[in-house]
Amino acid sequence: MMIVIVATGIAHALHPPSNVETTDPVRLHLRGEFAESNLGTALEPDGSATVRLIAQQYSFVPNCALVPADTPVKFRLTSPDTIHGFLLGGTNVNTMVVPGFVSEVHTRFAAPGDYRMPCHEFCGFGHQGMWARVTVMAHDQFPKLTSLERTSCAPQ
Amino acid sequence: VHRSDRLALSHLWVAFGFFVPAVVLGAWQMLMRSPLPAPLDDPDAYYASVTLHGTVMAYVVTTFFAMGFGYAVAATSLGRPVRGLIAAWIGFAICLIGTLMAAAAVLSGRASVLYTFYPPLLASRWYYVGFFLLVGGSMIWVVLMIVNMMSWKNENPGQSVPLAMFAVTATALLWAWSASGVLLELVGIIFPAAFGATTQIDAGLARTLFSVTLHGIVYFWLMPAYIAFYTLVPQAAGGRLYSDTIGRLTFIMFLVVSVPVGMHHLLVDP
Numbered sequence: 001m002m003i004v005i006v007a008t009g010i011a012h013a014l015h016p017p018s019n020v021e022t023t024d025p026v027r028l029h030l031r032g033e034f035a036e037s038n039l040g041t042a043l044e045p046d047g048s049a050t051v052r053l054i055a056q057q058y059s060f061v062p063n064c065a066l067v068p069a070d071t072p073v074k075f076r077l078t079s080p081d082t083i084h085g086f087l088l089g090g091t092n093v094n095t096m097v098v099p100g101f102v103s104e105v106h107t108r109f110a111a112p113g114d115y116r117m118p119c120h121e122f123c124g125f126g127h128q129g130m131w132a133r134v135t136v137m138a139h140d141q142f143p144k145l146t147s148l149e150r151t152s153c154a155p156q
Numbered sequence: 157v158h159r160s161d162r163l164a165l166s167h168l169w170v171a172f173g174f175f176v177p178a179v180v181l182g183a184w185q186m187l188m189r190s191p192l193p194a195p196l197d198d199p200d201a202y203y204a205s206v207t208l209h210g211t212v213m214a215y216v217v218t219t220f221f222a223m224g225f226g227y228a229v230a231a232t233s234l235g236r237p238v239r240g241l242i243a244a245w246i247g248f249a250i251c252l253i254g255t256l257m258a259a260a261a262v263l264s265g266r267a268s269v270l271y272t273f274y275p276p277l278l279a280s281r282w283y284y285v286g287f288f289l290l291v292g293g294s295m296i297w298v299v300l301m302i303v304n305m306m307s308w309k310n311e312n313p314g315q316s317v318p319l320a321m322f323a324v325t326a327t328a329l330l331w332a333w334s335a336s337g338v339l340l341e342l343v344g345i346i347f348p349a350a351f352g353a354t355t356q357i358d359a360g361l362a363r364t365l366f367s368v369t370l371h372g373i374v375y376f377w378l379m380p381a382y383i384a385f386y387t388l389v390p391q392a393a394g395g396r397l398y399s400d401t402i403g404r405l406t407f408i409m410f411l412v413v414s415v416p417v418g419m420h421h422l423l424v425d426p
Contacts, residue, residue, distance in 0.1 A: 082277050083359055098359050122270050124277060
């Protein structure tokens with residue numbers, strides 16, 4: 001039985017929900033993937049969407065992400081300071097955001113809607129106020145937005 | 157045997173002496189995060205309270221209880237006073253001093269990092285040193301459990317060690333392994349940063365080391381209960397354990413499984 005557990009574990013379960021990828025947490029702002037101009041949602045040539053976010057004490061940057069429904073979505077997050085958490089209520093999106101590492105989560109939203117996105121790993125005194133929102137909108141409305149609109153959501 | 161009683165009871169008194177206020181803190185935290193009114197509504201005190209509650213429940217209560225339980229089992233199951241009484245009291249003192257240091261640091265509001273430390277967050281060095289003394293001091297107990305079992309074996313050749321003592325020694329070894337992760341994290345990563353020798357913390361490496369402790373420690377908490385179920389409960393029920401050999405195998409398996417078990421925290425997290 002032990003052998004079966006180990007074998008199936010290695011074959012099917014032994015992988016992080018995220019890739020293991022390192023980055024320099026103190027130089028995020030200078031250049032590269034997580035420079036400010038790259039944050040938010042980007043549409044890929046294959047039709048999928050990539051959302052790049054920075055989790056920092058005590059906010060997500062940007063603090064709201066718009067993503068198209070019924071589309072493969074890839075979240076890529078990192079932290080310049082402490083450990084944070086990334087969780088979308090009601091979905092299987094859940095990962096830690098560790099400084100020095102890039103967390104990656106793949107998902108797909110079936111229908112338009114709003115998801116709250118609280119930091120769920122203790123990151124200091126402001127932790128309980130650190131949350132953001134992911135707004136899923138209909139796929140056909142999405143490409144019409146400008147890049148500025150994609151990194152911010154309408155106030156609600 | 158009387159002096160062993162005092163040793164064991166002192167450990168249990170400390171365990172429950174910290175347990176009671178930690179329960180109160182837990183209830184207060186619940187009120188703080190609920191719509192109900194909480195006395196002393198101070199958000200900064202909340203994380204200090206969570207840290208103290210976690211440190212006490214995860215380490216202080218469990219370590220002192222397991223140590224006291226171990227000494228009691230050594231004295232009763234082997235039917236003789238605990239060997240190394242002076243060393244045991246020294247270990248008790250080191251653990252208690254460490255606990256008080258850590259508790260004072262948390263109560264002063266300078267160590268609100270929760271009991272898993274969350275590096276690269278940093279707390280007062282007194283918290284980490286106190287924590288190190290508590291966990292490090294318990295290694296004296298680990299050595300004493302092994303010494304007590306081995307000396308009994310040498311003096312009673314051909315007889316098998318009573319199951320309770322066998323299981324307590326397995327617990328001690330399990331704890332030595334589990335604690336090695338957090339001790340290495342403290343010495344290798346946290347102390348240099350807390351004392352100002354380094355300015356950056358490798359959060360990934362710190363988590364990797366802590367993962368060794370992270371899950372094994374849960375088994376350490378449970379072991380006294382399992383030992384009671386395998387040895388005290390059958391006796392109290394007026395029977396005996398169905399199979400002594402399977403009982404021993406259980407505790408060996410526990411020890412083996414505890415070695416890699418923390419790894420899944422690294423698989424689920426980046």
